[in-house]
Amino acid sequence: MNKIKALFSKKDMETVSVKEVDEIRQEEVIKEMVPRFKEQFELNDYKLLCKVGEGAFSKVYKAVPLNTTIAKNHKHVAVKIINKDNLHEKEQKEDSNVGKTTTRQQVLKEVSIHKLISSNCENIVQFIEFKETRSNYYIVQELLDGGEIFNEIVKYTYFSEDLCRHVIRQLGLAIRHLHSMGVVHRDIKPENLLFNPIAYQPNETPKLRKSDDPNTKVDEGVFIPHVGGGSIGIVKLADFGLSKQIFQTNTMTPCGTVGYTAPEVVKDENYSMKVDMWGVGCVLYTMLCGFPPFFDDKIDVLTEKISKGQYTFLKPWWDEISDGAKRCVRKLLEVDPHRRYDIEQFLQDPWLNSFDCEKVAQQVQRKKSRAHARMPPHVDTSLLYSPAAVAMRDAFDISNAVQRIEQEKKRNLLTSLNEDSELLGFTATTGLDDRMFQLRLNSSTIVKRRKHKQELLANK
Numbered sequence: 001m002n003k004i005k006a007l008f009s010k011k012d013m014e015t016v017s018v019k020e021v022d023e024i025r026q027e028e029v030i031k032e033m034v035p036r037f038k039e040q041f042e043l044n045d046y047k048l049l050c051k052v053g054e055g056a057f058s059k060v061y062k063a064v065p066l067n068t069t070i071a072k073n074h075k076h077v078a079v080k081i082i083n084k085d086n087l088h089e090k091e092q093k094e095d096s097n098v099g100k101t102t103t104r105q106q107v108l109k110e111v112s113i114h115k116l117i118s119s120n121c122e123n124i125v126q127f128i129e130f131k132e133t134r135s136n137y138y139i140v141q142e143l144l145d146g147g148e149i150f151n152e153i154v155k156y157t158y159f160s161e162d163l164c165r166h167v168i169r170q171l172g173l174a175i176r177h178l179h180s181m182g183v184v185h186r187d188i189k190p191e192n193l194l195f196n197p198i199a200y201q202p203n204e205t206p207k208l209r210k211s212d213d214p215n216t217k218v219d220e221g222v223f224i225p226h227v228g229g230g231s232i233g234i235v236k237l238a239d240f241g242l243s244k245q246i247f248q249t250n251t252m253t254p255c256g257t258v259g260y261t262a263p264e265v266v267k268d269e270n271y272s273m274k275v276d277m278w279g280v281g282c283v284l285y286t287m288l289c290g291f292p293p294f295f296d297d298k299i300d301v302l303t304e305k306i307s308k309g310q311y312t313f314l315k316p317w318w319d320e321i322s323d324g325a326k327r328c329v330r331k332l333l334e335v336d337p338h339r340r341y342d343i344e345q346f347l348q349d350p351w352l353n354s355f356d357c358e359k360v361a362q363q364v365q366r367k368k369s370r371a372h373a374r375m376p377p378h379v380d381t382s383l384l385y386s387p388a389a390v391a392m393r394d395a396f397d398i399s400n401a402v403q404r405i406e407q408e409k410k411r412n413l414l415t416s417l418n419e420d421s422e423l424l425g426f427t428a429t430t431g432l433d434d435r436m437f438q439l440r441l442n443s444s445t446i447v448k449r450r451k452h453k454q455e456l457l458a459n460k
């Protein structure tokens with residue numbers, strides 16, 4: 001209350017605005033709040049409000065800066081907290097997380113790289129400061145209120161080509177900045193793309209593809225060039241835990257998230273900046289159709305598919321996607337890194353530079369009216385709109401993939417076949433190799449993730 005008294009003593013009653021008093025009150029209330037999280041005890045300069053994310057070794061909180069210099073520029077921030085004890089415990093239990101941030105030196109490396117690259121690029125999450133206490137490391141960064149692009153893919157099932165261009169171009173600009181500083185990210189995935197939200201504008205007539213279930217497809221709304229679509233505005237690249245400054249030298253450290261890892265990495269060959277371009281290809285593919293290019297429950301089969309570049313533009317999901325978009329994906333998912341797009345080539349790609357919302361909208365509208373007539377009668381529409389997106393994170397996370405292999409070994413095949421109600425599966429019906437796109441997604445994994453999301457929301 002002293003601050004309020006001071007304010008009144010400086011100004012006369014009439015000139016003190018309600019807003020000024022409210023702001024001070026809010027500040028005082030926040031300071032007095034009882035800490036809800038154990039991570040708060042050693043952290044004096046920030047008030048943790050709620051958990052906004054979690055990684056293999058960290059928890060990320062939305063927080064209010066109490067230090068006025070930081071509060072001047074940031075009403076809220078994101079504090080990534082890495083607990084030192086958890087880190088060592090996990091390190092011993094999960095040797096599958098090789099290459100992830102583990103030691104103090106690696107945390108400091110993440111910090112120094114993030115610091116180095118976050119200025120002068122609008123598409124990289126801004127670094128604010130680093131703190132270390134007895135129990136934790138704290139990496140303070142700008143808060144991206146929208147959350148992960150991953151969740152938006154799950155929400156809308158896939159993105160329109162306009163929205164894909166909007167997102168992937170911004171990722172491209174972030175990567176150009178990184179690569180120009182000799183830094184390779186090595187973990188490009190939709191979970192590491194965060195965004196600032198914009199107001200959602202519904203479409204008068206929602207656009208549908210023939211693979212959509214009209215009862216459940218959430219429309220992404222109006223796309224506004226250079227502003228965004230859905231509720232996705234500015235997109236920024238996050239998580240520099242696997243980044244490495246390599247300059248001209250090639251690197252051989254295994255890293256990344258299995259499904260998005262480049263062939264030269266899974267084959268243990270020397271690799272370069274081009275691994276990020278493979279990641280861009282995987283993200284673009286996933287945004288365009290709603291499921292990832294490489295998918296398999298068995299890690300060795302998945303690895304084999306990646307190393308051979310075995311992916312397809314599956315029917316019917318890819319039928320309405322333009323040739324330009326497919327060409328761009330092909331140039332990125334090129335097994336030979338020498339033939340793969342580099343960042344400059346990607347940013348000059350004709351499809352990427354062809355904003356044509358009107359034309360696309362008309363085409364979609366025309367196709368929509370024919371959509372149901374063309375739907376093959378044997379295709380179960382309830383399985384078309386990708387449940388794969390919901391399971392993507394699990395499917396691509398190294399530790400989860402390894403866990404699944406273990407579970408699979410334990411599980412008797414017959415029992416698992418009898419658990420029909422627990423398995424969501426679909427097999428495409430074209431002449432292509434079925435194994436390429438047979439997805440068997442364990443619904444319990446989906447349920448677990450949904451529960452986890454509910455807990456996160458409840459904590460907010």
Ligand SMILES: Nc1ncnc2c1ncn2[C@@H]1O[C@H](COP(=O)(O)OP(=O)(O)OP(=O)(O)O)[C@@H](O)[C@H]1O
Nearest residue numbers: 053054055056057058060078142143144191239241
């Ligand atoms: N600046 C931010 N603003 C908002 N949310 C964030 C921010 N940084 C991270 N998050 C959320 O926290 C999650 C985990 O953060 P991050 O990826 O940095 O942690 P990690 O431990 O390195 O994760 P991983 O296991 O993927 O390596 C992100 O996927 C995102 O949902």
